[in-house]
Amino acid sequence: MSARSKMILGRxxxxxxxxxxxxxxxxxxxxxxxxxxxxxxAGPAADEASIAEIREALGLDKPLFQQFFLYVGDLxxxxxxxxxxxxxxxxxxxxxxxxxxxxxxxxxxLLSCAIAIPLGVLAATRPGTWVDHMCRVLVTAGVSMxxxxxxxxxxxxxxxxxxxxxxxxxxxxxxxLSPPHVTGFYLIDAALAGDWETWFGALKQLILPAxxxxxxxxxxxxxxTRAAMLSALxxxxxxxxxxxxxxxxxxxxxxxxxxxxxPVVTTLGMVFSFTLGANVLVEKVxxxxxxxxxxxxxxxxxDYAAVQGFVLAMALLFxxxxxxxxxxxxxxxxxxxxx
Amino acid sequence: MLSIKDLSxxxxxxxxxxxxxxxxxxxxxxxxxLGIVGESGSGKSVTxxxxxxxxxxxxxxxxxxxxxxxxxxxxxxxxxxxxxxxREISMIFQNxxxxxxxxxxxxxxxxxxxxxxxxxxxxxxxxxxxxALEAVRINDAAARYEAYPFELSGGMCQRIVIAIAxxxxxxxxxxxxxxxxxxxxTQKAVMDLVGELAKERGMGMIxxxxxxxxxxxxxxRIVVMKDGLIVEEGEPGTLxxxxxxxxxxxxxxxxxxxxxxxxxxxxxxxRSPEPEHRVHTRPLLEVxxxxxxxxGKAGPVQAVKGISFxxxxxxxxxxVGESGSGKSxxxxxxxxxxxxTSGAILFDGHDIASTPSxxxxxxxxRRDIQMVFQxxxxxxxxxGTAASAIAEPLARIDRMRGAKLSTRVSELADLVxxxxxxxxxxxxxxxxxxxxxxxxxxxxxxxxxxxxxxEPTAALDVSIQALVLNLLVDLRAQMGMSYLFVSHDLNVxxxxxxxxxxxxxxxxxxxxxxxxxxxxxxxxxTRALIEAAPQPPxxxxx
Numbered sequence: 104m105s106a107r108s109k110m111i112l113g114r115x116x117x118x119x120x121x122x123x124x125x126x127x128x129x130x131x132x133x134x135x136x137x138x139x140x141x142x143x144x145a146g147p148a149a150d151e152a153s154i155a156e157i158r159e160a161l162g163l164d165k166p167l168f169q170q171f172f173l174y175v176g177d178l179x180x181x182x183x184x185x186x187x188x189x190x191x192x193x194x195x196x197x198x199x200x201x202x203x204x205x206x207x208x209x210x211x212x213l214l215s216c217a218i219a220i221p222l223g224v225l226a227a228t229r230p231g232t233w234v235d236h237m238c239r240v241l242v243t244a245g246v247s248m249x250x251x252x253x254x255x256x257x258x259x260x261x262x263x264x265x266x267x268x269x270x271x272x273x274x275x276x277x278x279x280l281s282p283p284h285v286t287g288f289y290l291i292d293a294a295l296a297g298d299w300e301t302w303f304g305a306l307k308q309l310i311l312p313a314x315x316x317x318x319x320x321x322x323x324x325x326x327x328t329r330a331a332m333l334s335a336l337x338x339x340x341x342x343x344x345x346x347x348x349x350x351x352x353x354x355x356x357x358x359x360x361x362x363x364x365x366p367v368v369t370t371l372g373m374v375f376s377f378t379l380g381a382n383v384l385v386e387k388v389x390x391x392x393x394x395x396x397x398x399x400x401x402x403x404x405x406d407y408a409a410v411q412g413f414v415l416a417m418a419l420l421f422x423x424x425x426x427x428x429x430x431x432x433x434x435x436x437x438x439x440x441x442x
Numbered sequence: 443m444l445s446i447k448d449l450s451x452x453x454x455x456x457x458x459x460x461x462x463x464x465x466x467x468x469x470x471x472x473x474x475x476l477g478i479v480g481e482s483g484s485g486k487s488v489t490x491x492x493x494x495x496x497x498x499x500x501x502x503x504x505x506x507x508x509x510x511x512x513x514x515x516x517x518x519x520x521x522x523x524x525x526x527x528x529r530e531i532s533m534i535f536q537n538x539x540x541x542x543x544x545x546x547x548x549x550x551x552x553x554x555x556x557x558x559x560x561x562x563x564x565x566x567x568x569x570x571x572x573x574a575l576e577a578v579r580i581n582d583a584a585a586r587y588e589a590y591p592f593e594l595s596g597g598m599c600q601r602i603v604i605a606i607a608x609x610x611x612x613x614x615x616x617x618x619x620x621x622x623x624x625x626x627x628t629q630k631a632v633m634d635l636v637g638e639l640a641k642e643r644g645m646g647m648i649x650x651x652x653x654x655x656x657x658x659x660x661x662x663r664i665v666v667m668k669d670g671l672i673v674e675e676g677e678p679g680t681l682x683x684x685x686x687x688x689x690x691x692x693x694x695x696x697x698x699x700x701x702x703x704x705x706x707x708x709x710x711x712x713r714s715p716e717p718e719h720r721v722h723t724r725p726l727l728e729v730x731x732x733x734x735x736x737x738g739k740a741g742p743v744q745a746v747k748g749i750s751f752x753x754x755x756x757x758x759x760x761x762v763g764e765s766g767s768g769k770s771x772x773x774x775x776x777x778x779x780x781x782x783t784s785g786a787i788l789f790d791g792h793d794i795a796s797t798p799s800x801x802x803x804x805x806x807x808r809r810d811i812q813m814v815f816q817x818x819x820x821x822x823x824x825x826g827t828a829a830s831a832i833a834e835p836l837a838r839i840d841r842m843r844g845a846k847l848s849t850r851v852s853e854l855a856d857l858v859x860x861x862x863x864x865x866x867x868x869x870x871x872x873x874x875x876x877x878x879x880x881x882x883x884x885x886x887x888x889x890x891x892x893x894x895x896x897e898p899t900a901a902l903d904v905s906i907q908a909l910v911l912n913l914l915v916d917l918r919a920q921m922g923m924s925y926l927f928v929s930h931d932l933n934v935x936x937x938x939x940x941x942x943x944x945x946x947x948x949x950x951x952x953x954x955x956x957x958x959x960x961x962x963x964x965x966x967x968t969r970a971l972i973e974a975a976p977q978p979p980x981x982x983x984x
Binding site: 337339340342349353358438 | 541543545
């Protein structure tokens with residue numbers, strides 16, 4: 104086995120204790136929530152006796168460690184409990200809503216990278232010119248405007264004034280039927296089903312919220328690309344490449360860009376994780392049935408099973424994401440894992 | 443073949459324009475090796491970047507002509523220049539590891555150049571790249587082709603850089619400090635290789651260096667540059683034995699060489715008699731069976747393999763070796779920055795090795811052992827003034843405060859020849875020599891008995907090195923300190939040290955009084971080191 108694959112396996116093994124810690128913390132965190140779920144579940148008209156009855160039914164009267172073992176046992180069977188608000192199992196709620204959030208975030212990030220990385224490269228190769236200044240303005244504007252504000256402005260301009268965008272109400276206009284569930288990503292499911300009309304319908308709904316998020320995430324990616332390119336371009340090996348007569352494309356993309364990619368990948372991982380958590384506001388503005396709005400609603404009413412499920416799902420996602428970033432890093436940079 | 447006339451280069455900086463090169467003219471004939479010698483800031487590298495038209499942003503050729511084989515390089519289009527670079531004129535650089543793309547296999551980097559200049563197609567690129575690696579005498583070139591720069595030694599990386607430069611058989615090679623940062627035996631191997639290849643191919647060469655010895659050994663003709671001007675030009679023999687210009691004379695004087703005393707390095711008008719230092723018979727430092735083992739990927743690595751030596755009170759001991767010899771590890775264990783795996787270090791009779799390095803800062807003898815570091819810049823806090831750097835050991839260990847502290851700091855500045863107004867400056871506002879003085883002042887602030895000097899002049903220009911070495915000699919006589927002087931430069935060790943240890947692969951292979959070891963080396967390795975060091979010709983007394 105090569106040193107690199109050994110490194111990757113080692114990295115995967117490191118994720119295991121992290122996952123165990125996440126299980127413990129998600130449990131403790133939700134028990135620390137204020138409010139009594141049993142009282143909420145019983146409704147405003149319930150008396151002491153019925154609340155106690157419900158508490159017993161939910162297992163909330165047992166000591167904490169016993170609750171924990173029950174929780175872990177359920178978890179092992181894939182049972183995350185039932186949401187008090189929706190009445191569905193948390194698992195099915197997450198399965199319906201997580202893909203919605205992921206689809207939005209991924210499309211937004213793809214869009215953001217497609218603009219930010221070329222912009223950063225251009226700005227770095229022409230420092231002090233109008234491209235560089237434009238990059239700076241766009242980046243500053245992107246971070247300074249809160250997402251709910253950009254979202255509302257976009258709706259006002261493109262839906263209300265121009266009438267170009269569909270009504271900002273969820274993932275699909277009511278005239279379409281949702282595509283058959285395979286991955287939960289409408290774009291992928293519709294394409295799999297060959298239903299291009301639905302595909303375009305889903306895309307149209309996605310454009311505004313994805314643009315809102317992309318504008319917000321543009322800044323860190325563009326700035327990091329610019330900085331990394333600048334430092335790569337001033338390296339000694341770029342001088343060697345130029346002195347050997349290599350063309351500017353080869354120098355720029357073959358030599359400088361690949362080296363600049365390393366910090367950009369790291370930033371991308373960080374941006375992805377904070378976007379996934381921070382897109383609650385965008386989901387609210389566009390009535391997007393995502394995981395962020397689900398978690399907020401659950402939190403407000405002490406729906407501990409739902410909150411627990413959310414925390415767990417997000418934590419696992421972050422662990423997986425970090426793993427992917429680390430492995431990507433090792434694949435780009437041969438120095439990692441050997442030195 | 444190459445002719446430069448009245449070339450001027452200016453850089454735009456925040457503080458206005460800087461004229462890096464101010465009207466120089468030079469020529470290089472076919473198959474000739476021209477040396478450009480000068481200290482930092484002389485414009486020697488800028489000249490070569492300008493003729494290749496690879497100046498950094500802000501740099502601009504103001505006037506002059508550069509012609510190569512009838513082509514006007516100033517007027518040539520960028521497209522034509524790209525064809526010329528690498529195929530007609532190539533360059534090799536200092537710091538070879540940084541000069542290679544860190545995440546691309548070295549073989550592919552050679553291929554890039556071959557394909558760019560249509561010397562190879564995708565089908566035969568690999569074979570031709572391996573042939574190019576073999577041409578620079580790389581053993582097992584097919585295996586090296588797959589390596590990344592970080593997997594290769596510095597000398598090997600420089601061979602790869604040379605292979606890239608020579609892959610397309612250029613007519614002119616510009617070598618910009620090609621051996622700076624390499625070990626002395628590696629330097630010889632690299633320079634011999636470049637010299638041989640140039641001769642074989644009838645290739646012209648420009649060797650840019652600060653090392654007069656190196657230039658005189660490998661060049662047919664030498665120009666000396668200072669502040670963007672050529673001050674003198676001539677054959678190495680006459681140029682160095684009978685320098686005409688005052689600056690050349692100063693450079694020649696300042697270069698450590700056989701037969702010169704430490705005071706000879708200074709310009710004649712400031713030479714004072716060399717002070718005597720007293721060596722006592724009482725040992726100050728006794729090192730016994732010192733071992734340092736590092737855990738390595740492929741089992742433990744012994745960096746230091748059970749060495750023993752003494753330093754007597756007032757004595758200066760030179761510790762010589764190449765990278766990986768264990769000399770730095772040894773000095774770090776003596777100054778107690780690292781814990782030895784086994785063995786004893788007795789200082790004034792106390793066993794200081796038994797105190798772990800983390801707790802050693804509170805040890806009573808901590809103040810008596812101080813260190814001067816190799817990189818004067820990196821070893822100063824960039825956000826602290828010169829005064830605060832010097833004051834730090836006084837405030838930490840002597841608990842000195844207020845007026846007493848500032849008086850002592852000014853005293854120390856006077857002692858090391860640092861002008862008082864500079865005390866309030868930050869490191870980036872000081873020159874290399876001034877930073878070295880701050881580093882020395884900080885180390886002697888507590889009047890230590892033993893000073894460990896880890897290549898204190900390696901990053902300095904020769905004329906500054908001459909001043910710093912003389913300062914060290916004066917301080918030694920004045921304060922009666924013992925020195926442990928770690929260096930790779932035998933000529934410097936010869937000037938300063940009473941005795942010398944030669945280390946190789948963690949062992950002491952040769953030891954004794956400096957003159958004996960250097961003049962009659964008993965060990966083969968010592969002989970190889972001495973032979974590899976370039977010797978500048980003797981100057982004729984003025």
